[in-house]
Amino acid sequence: MSEDFGLLEPADQPGDEWEKLDVSDTEADRIARRQDREFDEFRKRIKDTEQFKLQESVFDDATLAAVYKLVQDGYVDAFGGPVSTGKEASVFEALGGQAGERPEPGSEAAGGGPEGVTPEREVAVKVYRINSSNFRQMRDYLEGDPRFDGIASDKKAVVLAWTRKEFANLERARKAGVRVPEPIAVQRNVLVMELVGHAEERARRLSEVDIENPETAYEVVREYMRRLYGAGLIHGDLSEYNMIIHDGELVVIDMGQAVTIHHPNAGEFLDRDCENVATFFTRQGIDVDPDDLRAYVTEPDADPSGEPASGGKTESNAEPDGKSTGASDEA
Template identity: 35%
Template sequence: MARKTKEKWKTYGNVFDEFTLRNLFQLSSRGFFEELQSPIKIGKEANIFTAVTKDSTTVIVKIYRLETCDFNRMLDYIKTDQRYVNIRRSRRKIIFAWTQREFRNIIKAREAGVKVPTPYIFKDNILVMEQIGSPKPAPQLKEAYPEEPEAFYQTTIDYMRMMYLHGLIHGDLSQFNILNDNDNPVFIDFSQGLTTESHGWQDYLRRDIKNVANFFKKLGIDSDQDDLYTQITHK
């Protein structure tokens, strides 16, 4: 039986390297999912799949590609994070740390009270989490403008402040990494998130604010970026 299941994973052989295949097989043996469905996004660094579990719920499996990740860019980003200043410069170590950091950041954001996908597990270059939206994944904000932009905007700013107060900056926040789940924002893609103990976090926050302010401007919400910065960071 086990062998048969393993055979099934071999059919993904032309998609994944041996190492990733082994990890996928392990995670599925441990019950995190039964099988992968088609990819919902082939990203710059990661491929995102939906997968079904035994009880027929759908989860998201994010797989960082070991071969084609731009790990020099990853290294530049991750070494500014206080938690990873001493990271070793091996390609794999960096990609694994990157995956781990995303997992830790999602947990931290969740502790702060922000709506994020529930993270289930990470293993090396693979992250498994809750799918936002059901039965289909919720659309990105850029694809689905909110019906009540003012409320959506306010919650987005509240989330940024809640994260800040809990010591976390998203670092890549924009209409691409905010999902619109029935008119409620859900933050995703925390791989660039860093703690406020890290050098230069202010620049990352300013960039997040700029992206958010520019997007909502299109929806008729005018905001001053300096005011927003103060609003988010005041004691």
């Protein structure tokens, strides 16, 4: 297939990634406890709908309350069927409503329209399962993240924090000029975001396509890794399975596990990302060294030719698990 792999222009300098995220009870939690008459009717209607009959493990009462709140707030008008189903989360297609301030007018998630999300615009609704999510693995990525200091240790608190973390990571990545699905709204364990592709014809993973221009694709991937690092983030699970191709664009997905560069395991996660990317593109016929890629990613003023200026380390840009980085701790 033919691809352009054009790079996005950074929209803005990312804000303060160390701002603590609010994971306290939401209106959806209060609705779930109150279970008013309208919510009871909504719950029956959803569970009676054909595409949700086999989704009982996903749509418990508290999750239904979160979806109900998103519908009330105008972020979702109607649900379609599942796009993907995994152990920890399921993604559904939906029609976006006329809601609030997100996404920005004219953006991808707004369908290019002037008034926010148009009713015809398809969105993705990602629902994390609280009972079956990998609680211990999630904690490994959350512990050490300054945004979640003091988070409770129970499974519900961890999954709710994870959902907000993915939303915040998507916002930050987009501001840094990384092509990711645009986040639209988050409520409890439910995330609404741009649907890249269509449910009937989903965007294909990088692992599934025949790349005609692997050199160009690699240049985009390494630049996105560098921009993420400059914004204070490391993907943590980057591979050909977490990048998709749609309309000639390379899109990075699954940002839930992305960590800040001060996470205690940041260096390990970055090494793994570099190894995965180097291994994939080496199979595509490009000579990619993971150490060179790491140097490029961590070099604040990387040479477009791909050669790091001084081995990728300067006084202002130490290793991810060091004390000094190229990303400021202050907004």
